[in-house]
Amino acid sequence: MNSFVSKFARRLSFDSVMGGTVATIGTVVLMEAYFRTDLGDAETSKACRYPPTSTILTKDHIRELERNNMVVIHNVLTPTMLQGARNSIQKMGKIFDSDNHSNDEDVRRDATCVIRESDAKFQHGHDSLIHCIKLLRGVPYLLDRFQYNVSSSFNVPKQCQLSRYISDGQLYGYKRHLDRCTESLSEMGLLGWLRASDYRHRSVTCILYLNSPDWNSGGNLRCYRGKETVEERETFTDVNPTGGTLIIFDSEKVEHEVLPSTKDRYALTLWINGERKEVIDT
Numbered sequence: 001m002n003s004f005v006s007k008f009a010r011r012l013s014f015d016s017v018m019g020g021t022v023a024t025i026g027t028v029v030l031m032e033a034y035f036r037t038d039l040g041d042a043e044t045s046k047a048c049r050y051p052p053t054s055t056i057l058t059k060d061h062i063r064e065l066e067r068n069n070m071v072v073i074h075n076v077l078t079p080t081m082l083q084g085a086r087n088s089i090q091k092m093g094k095i096f097d098s099d100n101h102s103n104d105e106d107v108r109r110d111a112t113c114v115i116r117e118s119d120a121k122f123q124h125g126h127d128s129l130i131h132c133i134k135l136l137r138g139v140p141y142l143l144d145r146f147q148y149n150v151s152s153s154f155n156v157p158k159q160c161q162l163s164r165y166i167s168d169g170q171l172y173g174y175k176r177h178l179d180r181c182t183e184s185l186s187e188m189g190l191l192g193w194l195r196a197s198d199y200r201h202r203s204v205t206c207i208l209y210l211n212s213p214d215w216n217s218g219g220n221l222r223c224y225r226g227k228e229t230v231e232e233r234e235t236f237t238d239v240n241p242t243g244g245t246l247i248i249f250d251s252e253k254v255e256h257e258v259l260p261s262t263k264d265r266y267a268l269t270l271w272i273n274g275e276r277k278e279v280i281d282t
């Protein structure tokens with residue numbers, strides 16, 4: 001009887017240790033999946049107010065964004081600023097993860113890196129690139145101010161994505177996709193769903209092109225216009241990534257793809273998180 005009790009106690013403690021270990025590992029994996037996203041490292045739109053953004057983004061642009069789900073604004077940077085931003089990128093050296101294995105090469109063929117104004121690599125002589133980051137992060141303040149009617153309660157990540165498509169003789173692009181993840185928990189599984197938490201909250205995409213102002217080397221951003229009916233023919237708008245062009249679009253509505261370019265192509269992207277406003281039928 002005694003030996004049965006001690007066997008049972010040993011078995012119980014083995015099972016509870018194993019159970020505890022599995023539960024701890026599971027929790028750590030899930031927490032890592034959630035906290036690796038940039039949702040927490042963000043600020044309110046008010047905190048990101050940047051007066052120069054108001055000189056380029058007007059109330060009319062916001063109305064156009066509501067009507068067409070996208071708006072394109074040209075010449076938001078001077079040639080000197082653009083050159084300064086590209087010099088910054090060169091100066092920072094090997095910032096791109098050139099073997100960026102996280103990029104599924106069948107889907108996208110660019111090298112990306114994440115940059116923030118507070119990065120140590122920005123301490124001296126990077127004013128132009130910092131200006132570009134602030135310019136993008138200043139957008140949600142104006143969306144609020146001009147009462148953008150699609151989403152609100154913005155959470156503005158400190159980080160922007162810098163991407164570079166290289167021209168090494170091959171033609172690289174990024175297949176058609178939507179920036180906001182609309183798949184459900186059951187479609188993605190818990191881990192995938194947690195890992196995509198920032199991606200599920202994306203509301204507005206802002207992209208600023210840092211190429212030369214006379215860019216003529218392909219690499220258009222093809223934005224598909226949603227169809228109202230199945231019979232309707234699909235149309236799209238091509239945006240030439242000329243340096244100084246800013247495009248703002250609804251991350252949930254505008255499917256887009258990057259066409260191949262024949263020269264190195266640079267883009268700075270900010271995904272603004274936000275809550276979709278209720279649609280009130282009138």
Ligand SMILES: O=C(O)CCC(=O)C(=O)O
Pocket residue numbers: 163174179207221241256258267269
């Ligand atoms: O570089 C671009 O024009 C768009 C890139 C893009 O669609 C993305 O990173 O999600």
Ligand SMILES: [Fe+2]
Pocket residue numbers: 177178179256
């Ligand atoms: Fe995208």
